[in-house]
Amino acid sequence: MSKEQEFEDSIRNILEYIGEDVNREGLEKTPSRVRKAFEFICGGYKENPEEILNSALFTSSNDEMVVIKDIEFYSQCEHHMLPIIGKAHVAYIPNGKVVGLSKIPRVVNVFARRLQIQEQMTEQICDALNDALKPKGVAVMIDARHMCMEMRGVEKICSTTVTSALRGLFKQNKKTKDEFLTIVSSSLQK
Numbered sequence: 001m002s003k004e005q006e007f008e009d010s011i012r013n014i015l016e017y018i019g020e021d022v023n024r025e026g027l028e029k030t031p032s033r034v035r036k037a038f039e040f041i042c043g044g045y046k047e048n049p050e051e052i053l054n055s056a057l058f059t060s061s062n063d064e065m066v067v068i069k070d071i072e073f074y075s076q077c078e079h080h081m082l083p084i085i086g087k088a089h090v091a092y093i094p095n096g097k098v099v100g101l102s103k104i105p106r107v108v109n110v111f112a113r114r115l116q117i118q119e120q121m122t123e124q125i126c127d128a129l130n131d132a133l134k135p136k137g138v139a140v141m142i143d144a145r146h147m148c149m150e151m152r153g154v155e156k157i158c159s160t161t162v163t164s165a166l167r168g169l170f171k172q173n174k175k176t177k178d179e180f181l182t183i184v185s186s187s188l189q190k
């Protein structure tokens with residue numbers, strides 16, 4: 001049996017488990033739709049953030065802070081496989097190299113499209129940029145809603161989780177950190 005068929009059988013088992021009739025017309029294509037949906041929302045395992053960043057590095061003498069904020073993403077928590085919906089805010093201070101702007105949201109997508117905990121995703125984005133760009137500093141802040149805390153469990157629909165990862169000047173220099181916080185604080189979810 002192919003891996004695809006095995007996946008679709010697992011979905012049929014889940015449908016039966018929750019009390020559905022797997023043979024009713026509306027559910028006929030559901031196992032293959034779910035498989036394709038998962039291939040997309042978990043597609044980050046097949047992508048390499050290092051390659052993405054290295055594909056668009058440009059020499060630059062600029063050494064001022066670059067901030068890309070409000071990068072919306074969808075991820076899934078590794079505990080319940082329920083959505084994490086949020087925004088990432090990313091900043092770096094170049095050190096001879098800048099990266100193509102679009103590559104930063106692409107890297108956010110790579111890590112988001114894996115099973116995650118928010119703290120780890122924040123660190124992974126930060127480390128990927130730090131390794132590829134070797135900048136004077138990197139800062140990543142993520143502000144997200146966890147459906148496992150809203151749809152079920154503790155059922156808190158107004159609560160958001162904010163995490164950050166800081167490297168280089170953002171960690172060492174309070175003024176640099178404060179500048180980043182001032183820029184992103186207006187974007188934090190209400």
Ligand SMILES: Nc1nc2c(ncn2[C@@H]2O[C@H](COP(=O)(O)OP(=O)(O)OP(=O)(O)O)[C@@H](O)[C@H]2O)c(=O)[nH]1
Nearest residue numbers: 077078079080116117118119146148149152153154
């Ligand atoms: N640190 C962290 N925890 C997370 C994240 N996403 C989900 N969780 C938590 O993972 C924990 C799993 O706890 P368990 O007690 O094993 O699972 P549970 O019985 O379903 O817990 P409840 O959600 O409290 O009902 C929960 O507290 C979740 O809120 C995340 O990104 N980071």
Ligand SMILES: [Zn+2]
Nearest residue numbers: 077079080148
């Ligand atoms: Zn969860």
